[in-house]
Amino acid sequence: MNNIICACGHENPEGTVLCGNCGRPLTTEAKKQKLADMRYEGTARRSQTYNKSIIDKVWNFFSSVKVGISLIIIILVAAAIGTILPQVLFVPVRGAAEIAAYYERVYGSFGSIYNWLGLSDLYGSWWFQTLIGMLGISIIVASLDRVVPLYKSLKKQRTRRHGSFMKSQRLFAQGENILGEDTLSISEEKLKDLRYKVKREKGALLAEKGRFARWGPYVNHVGLIIFLLGVMLRTLPGFYMDETMWLREGETLAIPEVPGFYLESKEFILETYDKEQTDEVFGEAIERVGTIASNFQTDVVLYKNSEDALPGQTTDLIEVKKESIQVNKPLKFEDYAIYQMDFRLDELSTMHFNLSNKATGESLGDLSINLDKPEPFYDLGNGATVELKGYYPDFSGFENGEPQTKSPVPNNPAFLVEMITPETPKGETSFVAIKQTVEPFGDNNYKLEFQSVDTRDISGLTIRKDKTLWILALGGVIFMIGVAQGSYFNHRRIWIHENNDGQLVVAAHTNKNWFGIKKELDQVTETAQLPQYIDQQDAEDQELKKDGEKSS
Amino acid sequence: MTQLVSISSNLLFVAFVCYLIATLFFGGAVKGTKVGTTSNSEKRWGLLGIIVTIIGFISHLAYFITRWIAGGHAPVSNLFEFTTAFGMMVVGSFILIYFIYKTPVLGLFALPIAIIIIGYASMFPSEITPLIPALKSYWLYVHVITAALGESILAISAVAGLVYLLKSVDISKKSKQRFWLEAVMYTLILAVGFVASTTTFSLMDYEASFNYVDKEQKAKSIIYNTPPLFGMNEYEALTPEAMTPLVETPSIINAKKLTTVTWSLLFGTLLYGLIRLITRKPISALLKPFAQKANLQLMDEIGYRAVSIGFPIFTLGALIFAMIWAHEAWARFWGWDPKEVWALITWLFYAAFMHLRFSKGWQGEKSAWLAVIGFIIIMFNLIAVNLIIAGLHSYA
Numbered sequence: 001m002n003n004i005i006c007a008c009g010h011e012n013p014e015g016t017v018l019c020g021n022c023g024r025p026l027t028t029e030a031k032k033q034k035l036a037d038m039r040y041e042g043t044a045r046r047s048q049t050y051n052k053s054i055i056d057k058v059w060n061f062f063s064s065v066k067v068g069i070s071l072i073i074i075i076l077v078a079a080a081i082g083t084i085l086p087q088v089l090f091v092p093v094r095g096a097a098e099i100a101a102y103y104e105r106v107y108g109s110f111g112s113i114y115n116w117l118g119l120s121d122l123y124g125s126w127w128f129q130t131l132i133g134m135l136g137i138s139i140i141v142a143s144l145d146r147v148v149p150l151y152k153s154l155k156k157q158r159t160r161r162h163g164s165f166m167k168s169q170r171l172f173a174q175g176e177n178i179l180g181e182d183t184l185s186i187s188e189e190k191l192k193d194l195r196y197k198v199k200r201e202k203g204a205l206l207a208e209k210g211r212f213a214r215w216g217p218y219v220n221h222v223g224l225i226i227f228l229l230g231v232m233l234r235t236l237p238g239f240y241m242d243e244t245m246w247l248r249e250g251e252t253l254a255i256p257e258v259p260g261f262y263l264e265s266k267e268f269i270l271e272t273y274d275k276e277q278t279d280e281v282f283g284e285a286i287e288r289v290g291t292i293a294s295n296f297q298t299d300v301v302l303y304k305n306s307e308d309a310l311p312g313q314t315t316d317l318i319e320v321k322k323e324s325i326q327v328n329k330p331l332k333f334e335d336y337a338i339y340q341m342d343f344r345l346d347e348l349s350t351m352h353f354n355l356s357n358k359a360t361g362e363s364l365g366d367l368s369i370n371l372d373k374p375e376p377f378y379d380l381g382n383g384a385t386v387e388l389k390g391y392y393p394d395f396s397g398f399e400n401g402e403p404q405t406k407s408p409v410p411n412n413p414a415f416l417v418e419m420i421t422p423e424t425p426k427g428e429t430s431f432v433a434i435k436q437t438v439e440p441f442g443d444n445n446y447k448l449e450f451q452s453v454d455t456r457d458i459s460g461l462t463i464r465k466d467k468t469l470w471i472l473a474l475g476g477v478i479f480m481i482g483v484a485q486g487s488y489f490n491h492r493r494i495w496i497h498e499n500n501d502g503q504l505v506v507a508a509h510t511n512k513n514w515f516g517i518k519k520e521l522d523q524v525t526e527t528a529q530l531p532q533y534i535d536q537q538d539a540e541d542q543e544l545k546k547d548g549e550k551s552s
Numbered sequence: 553m554t555q556l557v558s559i560s561s562n563l564l565f566v567a568f569v570c571y572l573i574a575t576l577f578f579g580g581a582v583k584g585t586k587v588g589t590t591s592n593s594e595k596r597w598g599l600l601g602i603i604v605t606i607i608g609f610i611s612h613l614a615y616f617i618t619r620w621i622a623g624g625h626a627p628v629s630n631l632f633e634f635t636t637a638f639g640m641m642v643v644g645s646f647i648l649i650y651f652i653y654k655t656p657v658l659g660l661f662a663l664p665i666a667i668i669i670i671g672y673a674s675m676f677p678s679e680i681t682p683l684i685p686a687l688k689s690y691w692l693y694v695h696v697i698t699a700a701l702g703e704s705i706l707a708i709s710a711v712a713g714l715v716y717l718l719k720s721v722d723i724s725k726k727s728k729q730r731f732w733l734e735a736v737m738y739t740l741i742l743a744v745g746f747v748a749s750t751t752t753f754s755l756m757d758y759e760a761s762f763n764y765v766d767k768e769q770k771a772k773s774i775i776y777n778t779p780p781l782f783g784m785n786e787y788e789a790l791t792p793e794a795m796t797p798l799v800e801t802p803s804i805i806n807a808k809k810l811t812t813v814t815w816s817l818l819f820g821t822l823l824y825g826l827i828r829l830i831t832r833k834p835i836s837a838l839l840k841p842f843a844q845k846a847n848l849q850l851m852d853e854i855g856y857r858a859v860s861i862g863f864p865i866f867t868l869g870a871l872i873f874a875m876i877w878a879h880e881a882w883a884r885f886w887g888w889d890p891k892e893v894w895a896l897i898t899w900l901f902y903a904a905f906m907h908l909r910f911s912k913g914w915q916g917e918k919s920a921w922l923a924v925i926g927f928i929i930i931m932f933n934l935i936a937v938n939l940i941i942a943g944l945h946s947y948a
Contacts, residue, residue, distance in 0.1 A: 065911035327685035538849035
C-alpha cells in the first residue's frame with residue numbers, strides 16, 4: 001500500500017482525494033477540478049485502497065454505488081414486467097398444467113410465452129430473490145465502505161484548511177477584513193446564535209451544525225437490512241404460518257396448524273347498504289352500482305382443549321372467547337390471528353323428504369337427511385324404513401345406468417333409496433334428487449318426495465402466525481428515523497480564515513439545501529461585514545454579481 | 553346532508569376557478585425576461601397569484617371537510633375523491649414550497665397541473681359511495697392521505713424539473729431533449745383531451761349498450777358513454793341508433809376503455825394540432841418565455857429539496873402504513889398486488905434518483921428529467937394501474 005504524503009506532511013492512504021489534514025487536493029483529477037468533490041470528505045475508502053485478493057474484488061463490486069443503482073433499476077424493471085399479466089397467485093386455477101392452459105386460453109400466445117418464461121411467478125423466482133439478496137449485500141458493503149472513513153474524517157477535521165481547499169468550495173469569498181481583529185469573534189457570536197458549534201484556532205474559525213444528518217443514510221440502510229432479515233426469517237420453520245379453513249355455520253373444527261384450538265362458527269353475516277336505511281347521501285351511489293356490501297362477519301367461539309385431553313379429542317373443550325371476526329378486525333389470540341377472507345352462501349345442509357303412498361296420498365312420515373353425515377338407515381316409526389343405498393352429493397347424470405357425482409360438495413344431492421313399508425315389505429327402489437324421481441325397477445307404490453332444504457353459509461378464514469412482525473416493524477422504524485435524519489436535517493459548515501495577506505477567506509459547504517446555508521451565511525456576512533460570497537456552481541449568480549460590480 | 557354535499561361540490565368548483573385565475577396572475581408575475589430582478593408590478597401579480605391560490609386551497613379544503621362530514625368517512629375512497637384530494641395536496645405542497653423559495657414561476661406550472669388533475673378526477677362518478685368492508689378502517693385515512701401527500705410533494709419536484717428543462721433545453725435545435733420535452737407537453741394535452749372528449753359525450757348524453765362474451769366465456773352487458781369505436785368480444789348491439797363499432801376486439805381487451813383512450817387521443821391530438829396551427833410553435837416554445845426568469849440553480853435545488861421532503865412521507869404512507877393496513881385487512885403485509893408493486897417501483901425509482909444525484913453527480917438537466925419521469929410513474933400508478941391492471945385496489 002502506497003501512502004500519499006501531502007505537502008503539509010500528512011500521510012494519507014491510497015485513494016484519498018482531499019488531504020485528511022489540510023484539505024489540499026491530492027489526485028491530479030482533484031487538482032484540475034474547480035470545485036472540490038466533497039463526497040465522503042474526499043477520504044479513501046477500503047474499495048479504493050485495496051484491489052488484490054478475490055475478497056477485495058467482491059467487496060469492491062458490491063461497494064460500488066453504480067452497481068447498487070443498477071440493481072435497483074433491474075429490480076424496478078423486473079417488478080414492472082410482473083404486473084403486465086396477473087401473477088399465478090391471482091389466477092383462479094391451480095396446478096402447472098391448468099395454469100399454462102389458463103394463460104394460453106385467456107391471454108393467447110403472449111400469455112403462453114409469459115408463463116413459459118416464468119414471468120407469471122416472477123416475484124417468487126430464484127433470480128428475482130437473488131437480485132434482492134444482492135441489493136441487500138450491496139447496501140451493507142457500500143455503507144460500511146463509506147461510513148467508517150467518513151466518521152474518522154469528520155471526527156478529526158481541522159479548523160484551518162489549505163487555501164486551495166477553501167477556494168474549491170461552492171460558496172466562497174475572499175476580500176478585505178473590514179472589522180479587523182474582531183471579525184472572527186463577531187462571526188462566532190452570530191454563528192452561535194444560529195446554533196452552530198464553533199471551533200477557533202489562531203486566525204481560523206470552523207462553524208458546524210447538523211453533523212448527525214450525515215449518518216441518516218447509514219441509519220436508514222441499517223433499517224432496510226433489518227427489514228430484509230425479517231423477511232428472510234419467514235422462510236425458516238416456526239416463524240411464519242399461513243393456513244386457510246372453510247368453516248360452516250354450526251360446525252366446530254380444529255384450527256389447522258394451531259394445536260389444541262378449535263373454532264366454531266355460530267353464524268356468518270353478510271350485510272349490504274340498504275337504500276332506505278342508510279344515509280341519503282349514499283342513495284345515488286347505491287342506485288348506480290346496485291348492491292354494496294357493508295359487512296362480512298363470522299361470529300365464532302374459540303375453544304381450547306383441556307390440558308389432559310388427548311390430541312384430537314373434542315369432548316372436553318373449554319371456551320376461550322366469543323368474537324365477531326370482520327374484515328379489518330381479525331380474531332387475535334396468542335401468536336395467531338384469524339381473518340375473514342371469503343365466504344360461500346347457502347350451501348345445502350339438510351334435505352327434508354316425505355314418504356307417501358302414491359295412490360292414496362297417505363303419508364307415512366317425514367325424514368331429514370344431514371348432507372354431511374347421511375345415516376345409512378332411517379326408521380319412520382310406523383313400520384316404514386328408508387335405507388340409503390347410495391349418496392351422490394353433486395349429481396351430474398347417469399353413466400351406463402349408474403348415477404355419477406361431480407364432487408363431494410353437496411351442490412345437487414341425489415340418493416338411491418330402498419323404501420320398506422308394511423305394505424311393501426320387499427322394498428321398492430327409487431332414485432331421488434331435488435326435482436327428480438326415477439324408479440329404475442318399474443312403478444312403485446310409494447314415493448319419497450322432496451319437501452324442502454336447509455342451507456347454511458360457509459366462512460373462508462385465514463390463519464396467520466407471524467413472529468417476524470416486530471423485526472419488520474423495527475426495521476421500518478429505523479429506516480424512517482434514518483431517512484428523516486438524512487432528509488430533514490443538513491450538515492452545514494462555514495470556514496472563516498484570515499490569510500497571510502491580512503485578507504479574509506470564507507467558504508461554506510452543506511450536504512444539501514444550499515438555499516438554507518446561503519440565508520445563514522448572508523446573515524453572518526452582514527453582521528461581521530465579511531466579503532460577499534459567490535455560488536461557484538451558479539453561473540447566473542456569478543453573472544449577476546459581475547453585473548452588480550460593473551454598475552456600482 | 554344532501555345539501556352539504558352540494559355545498560361541498562360548489563366549493564370544489566370555486567377552488568377550480570381560483571386556480572385558473574391564479575395561474576393567470578402568476579403568468580403576470582414572470583412576464584419580464586431579466587433573471588434575478590423583479591419589478592414592482594411583477595411582485596404585485598405574484599402576490600395576487602398566491603393570495604388567490606390560498607383562497608382556492610381553503611375552498612378546496614372546505615370541500616374536503618364538508619364532504620367528509622356528509623359522507624361520514626374521509627373522501628379518499630374512490631378515484632374521484634382520491635384524485636381531487638391529490639390535486640388539493642399538489643396545490644398545498646406548492647404553497648409550502650412557495651413560502652420557502654418565493655418562486656411564482658413554480659405556481660405558473662404547478663397550478664395548471666393541479667387543474668388538469670382535478671379535471672381528470674371529475675370525469676369519474678362523483679357521488680359519495682358508502683365504504684365496502686375492506687375500506688372500513690381508520691388506516692384508510694392514514695394510509696391514503698399520507699401517501700397522497702408524499703406523492704404531491706414529489707410532483708412539485710417534477711414541476712421544478714419541467715421549469716428547469718423549459719429554460720435550459722435549447723429548442724431552436726433538433727435534439728432528443730427537445731423531442732421528449734414536447735412529448736411531455738403533448739401528454740399533458742392528452743389529459744385535457746380525455747376531459748374534453750368525456751365532457752362532450754356526456755353533455756350529449758351519449759349511451760350505447762352491448763351484450764358481449766367475457767374472457768371467462770360468460771355473457772355480460774356493458775354501456776358505452778362514448779361512440780363505440782371498438783366493440784367488445786362477440787358483441788351484440790342493443791342500441792340501434794348508436795354507431796356500429798369499427799373493429800371487434802378479442803376478449804382480453806376491454807374495448808370500452810380502449811374506445812375512451814382512443815377518443816382522448818383523438819381529441820388531445822386535435823387540440824394539440826390546433827394549438828400548433830394557430831401559434832405556429834411547439835408548446836415547449838410557447839411556454840419557454842415563462843420559464844426564462846427562473847433561476848436554474850434554484851429550480852434544481854427545489855427539485856431535489858421536494859424529493860427529499862416528499863420521499864420519507866411517501867415511504868411512510870405508501871409503503872409502511874400500507875403494509876400495516878394490508879396486514880390487518882388482507883392478512884398479509886405484502887402481496888404483490890399491482891398497486892403495491894407500483895408503489896414499490898416508485899419508491900425504488902426515487903431511491904435511485906437520490907443515489908444518482910448524490911454519488912454520480914446527476915444534477916441539473918439529468919436530475920430534472922428524473923423528476924419528470926418520477927411524476928410519470930406516479931401518474932401511471934394512479935391512472936393505468938387503476939384502470940388497466942385490475943387488482944385489489946380497483947375500487948372505482
